[in-house]
Amino acid sequence: MTRLATGFFFTLREVPAEAVAVSHQLLLRGGFIRPLAGTAGLYAYGPLMQRVLQKVSRIVREEMDAIGAQEGLFCQLQPADIWRESGRWAVYTQDGTMFTLKDGEGEHAREYGLGPTHEEAVCDFVRPYLNSYKQLPFSLYQVQTKFRNEKRPRFGLMRGREFIMKDAYSFHATPESLEETYRAMYGAYTRIFQRAGLDFRAVEADSGAIGGSGSHEFMALCDIGEDTILYCDPAGYAANVEKAVSLIEPPEPVASGSYALKPTPGIRSVEEQARMLGVPVSRIVKNIVYIALWADGREQPVLASIRGDRQINETKLKNHTGALDLRLATEAELAAWTGLKPGFVGPNAPIEGAIRIADRSVAELTDFSTGCNQNDVQCVGANWGEDGLVLPEVVDIDTAQAGDRCHLAPEYRLESARGIELGHVFKLGAQYSAPMQVLFTAENGEQKPVLMGCYGIGVSRLPAAVVEQSHDADGIIWPIAIAPYSVILVPANVQLEAQKQAAEELYAELQGAGIDVLLDDRLERAGVKFKDADLLGIPIRVTLGRDLEQGAVEVKIRRSGAVQKVPLTGVVAYLK
Ligand code: ATP
Ligand code: MG
Ligand code: MG
Ligand code: MG
Numbered sequence: 001m002t003r004l005a006t007g008f009f010f011t012l013r014e015v016p017a018e019a020v021a022v023s024h025q026l027l028l029r030g031g032f033i034r035p036l037a038g039t040a041g042l043y044a045y046g047p048l049m050q051r052v053l054q055k056v057s058r059i060v061r062e063e064m065d066a067i068g069a070q071e072g073l074f075c076q077l078q079p080a081d082i083w084r085e086s087g088r089w090a091v092y093t094q095d096g097t098m099f100t101l102k103d104g105e106g107e108h109a110r111e112y113g114l115g116p117t118h119e120e121a122v123c124d125f126v127r128p129y130l131n132s133y134k135q136l137p138f139s140l141y142q143v144q145t146k147f148r149n150e151k152r153p154r155f156g157l158m159r160g161r162e163f164i165m166k167d168a169y170s171f172h173a174t175p176e177s178l179e180e181t182y183r184a185m186y187g188a189y190t191r192i193f194q195r196a197g198l199d200f201r202a203v204e205a206d207s208g209a210i211g212g213s214g215s216h217e218f219m220a221l222c223d224i225g226e227d228t229i230l231y232c233d234p235a236g237y238a239a240n241v242e243k244a245v246s247l248i249e250p251p252e253p254v255a256s257g258s259y260a261l262k263p264t265p266g267i268r269s270v271e272e273q274a275r276m277l278g279v280p281v282s283r284i285v286k287n288i289v290y291i292a293l294w295a296d297g298r299e300q301p302v303l304a305s306i307r308g309d310r311q312i313n314e315t316k317l318k319n320h321t322g323a324l325d326l327r328l329a330t331e332a333e334l335a336a337w338t339g340l341k342p343g344f345v346g347p348n349a350p351i352e353g354a355i356r357i358a359d360r361s362v363a364e365l366t367d368f369s370t371g372c373n374q375n376d377v378q379c380v381g382a383n384w385g386e387d388g389l390v391l392p393e394v395v396d397i398d399t400a401q402a403g404d405r406c407h408l409a410p411e412y413r414l415e416s417a418r419g420i421e422l423g424h425v426f427k428l429g430a431q432y433s434a435p436m437q438v439l440f441t442a443e444n445g446e447q448k449p450v451l452m453g454c455y456g457i458g459v460s461r462l463p464a465a466v467v468e469q470s471h472d473a474d475g476i477i478w479p480i481a482i483a484p485y486s487v488i489l490v491p492a493n494v495q496l497e498a499q500k501q502a503a504e505e506l507y508a509e510l511q512g513a514g515i516d517v518l519l520d521d522r523l524e525r526a527g528v529k530f531k532d533a534d535l536l537g538i539p540i541r542v543t544l545g546r547d548l549e550q551g552a553v554e555v556k557i558r559r560s561g562a563v564q565k566v567p568l569t570g571v572v573a574y575l576k
Contacts, residue, residue, distance in 0.1 A: 002511075002517065002518055003521050004518065004520045005521040007047065009031065009522075010031045011029060011532050011536075012029040012031070014029075019156065020155065021158060022224075023464040023465070023468045023471075024155050024157075027463075029535060030536050040153045041153025041154075042160065045460075049463075049484075051484040057164075057459055063192050064139075064166070067184040067185065067188050068138075069141045070140055071140075071141055072140050073144060074115075074144070075121055076115045076145065076147070077114065078112060078120065080110070080111035080113060085120070086436055099114040099149055100113050100114075116147055116148045117146065117454075118169070119454060122169045123433060125140075127436065130171070130440050133440055133441065135440070136177065136440065137172045137177045138170070139168055139169065139170040139171070140170075141168035142166070143164065143166045145165075146167075148161060157460050157463065158420065159226075159461075164459040167454065167457075170185070170454075171451070171452055172453070173440065173450070178427055178453055182425060185453065186202065189218050189425065190202065190218075192423075193218055193462075195481050196462060197479030198220050198466060200219055202216050202217070203219055203229045203231070203419070204243050204244075205242075206243050214427040215426040218423040219240075219417075219420060221418070221419055222420050225419040225421075227419045227421055228419070230401070230416050231416075232413065232414050235408040241401075244400040245407055247407045401416065421461075422458060422465055423456060423457040431452070462482075463482060478538070480539045484538070485538050486538070486575075487515055487539075487542055488541050489507055489510070490542065490543045491545075494521055502544050506542070506553070513572045513575075515576075518538060526545065534558065539559065540556070540557060541555070541556040543556065552566060553565070553568055555571070555575075
């Protein structure tokens with residue numbers, strides 16, 4: 001459709017009652033999308049929307065290709081078997097995320113799921129052909145419809161049950177190689193969202209149901225965003241609130257050099273917890289992270305353990321990368337560990353005769369745990385700090401909030417913003433390749449599961465985020481890179497032969513010059529056409545009206561509203 005008079009074109013004057021988000025309202029009003037039979041989360045993309053999606057996809061493809069990823073297309077209808085292999089069939093069917101189907105009856109029945117994500121399908125594609133480290137690394141991607149039975153589909157394209165995603169999967173022999181591709185993807189994502197004209201931030205994120213060891217989300221900043229992010233621009237820090245950490249204000253009054261920490265429930269990796277607690281990992285002694293926890297001004301030691309492992313030691317703790325339990329150590333446990341009497345350790349220990357452990361080596365402390373040397377007994381209690389057991393960077397995962405001090409630069413504070421998740425990059429490691437036996441032979445002859453990364457972008461969510469950020473009272477303001485058309489040509493009155501003729505000629509000329517142009521050749525009042533042009537958000541409007549007698553047209557920039565008279569013969573040059 002490049003001519004409105006002969007195309008199927010409609011706009012709505014009224015704001016549809018069901019639409020709360022501005023992007024949902026404007027995309028419905030501009031005829032970009034229509035719900036299928038009024039069903040939440042199911043939208044048909046009209047011809048204008050399809051052009052936007054194609055432009056977004058083109059940008060995505062260019063940036064994926066530029067970092068060497070190869071485009072494929074993997075099946076949407078997926079046998080349950082591969083999801084059982086990865087261990088996710090139960091997870092995705094029990095929480096209802098996956099639409100499932102059954103084919104056949106009785107013992108011949110086969111179960112399928114409609115792909116909500118494609119780790120399994122891509123692993124299955126790769127595994128028969130992958131044998132040597134020499135084939136690695138490589139990345140595959142696709143742009144395709146995904147299905148997720150979202151509990152609360154809403155905001156139009158923002159959260160659909162059928163939506164378009166670009167998903168990429170990378171395969172590696174070493175963690176370093178995974179890291180390199182992860183960074184390249186991160187760079188590509190940054191360029192994609194910049195090109196789409198978005199105001200966004202990359203934030204540290206939890207890996208969620210997809211799993212893996214590290215991940216970042218790309219968030220469009222926007223009040224209707226469903227995520228909350230905390231960030232500190234001067235320190236270069238940004239994280240999803242679920243992941244965010246901050247320094248806690250020292251309780252007042254406090255001994256110099258001491259910092260506060262609230263007990264942190266939850267399960268984190270050792271490194272993360274050590275970072276969180278502000279201690280070098282080497283200070284994890286035996287099964288005790290021996291830390292003063294300043295909560296309400298008191299200090300308390302905590303006990304670290306690995307689930308299901310009763311024989312835990314320092315080496316195991318240091319090397320452990322999975323889940324870890326942290327809880328407060330009881331006085332009895334501490335007493336047993338240090339060999340000191342209850343009351344000589346922990347919060348109420350007297351200054352004299354208690355333990356100072358900060359500058360002891362692990363070996364000394366381990367030794368200390370078996371037999372107490374009275375000479376080592378120095379000071380504990382309220383005077384931790386300075387050269388005592390210092391907690392320089394103490395963070396609290398659960399309650400980090402706007403206004404907290406940033407742990408990377410204390411002199412700065414965290415700010416908060418709402419964000420729309422545009423994309424997500426994950427380091428998966430062997431999470432899928434191990435259970436699915438995607439193996440390769442390493443340089444030393446060893447057979448190993450390949451290391452993977454996965455990287456998604458909400459291709460159909462992205463334009464909705466753009467509209468949220470870029471609109472005014474009259475309608476959408478598309479950035480030129482993803483606008484359905486760059487230019488809309490409006491003959492004010494097509495009943496005037498001269499205008500009609502000039503419009504046709506200019507239309508042909510612009511098309512010939514490779515400019516993406518839409519002709520509003522409808523038999524409508526100029527006012528109606530202008531309203532529609534504004535609603536559709538076409539970046540440049542060229543009007544052929546009264547000025548034509550002087551051989552001029554009016555060029556209006558949608559975003560700034562700036563209007564300029566341009567000679568008819570110079571329009572192409574002006575727009576180029
Ligand atoms: P959300 O937190 O919004 O539910 P997600 O974390 O479940 O998203 P991912 O599995 O990371 O999503 O998928 C990659 C990208 O796909 C997301 O960053 C998002 O842009 C997009 N996306 C996810 N779910 C939807 C949906 N229901 N409708 C439209 N886009 C979606
Ligand atoms: Mg989700
Ligand atoms: Mg998410
Ligand atoms: Mg995500």
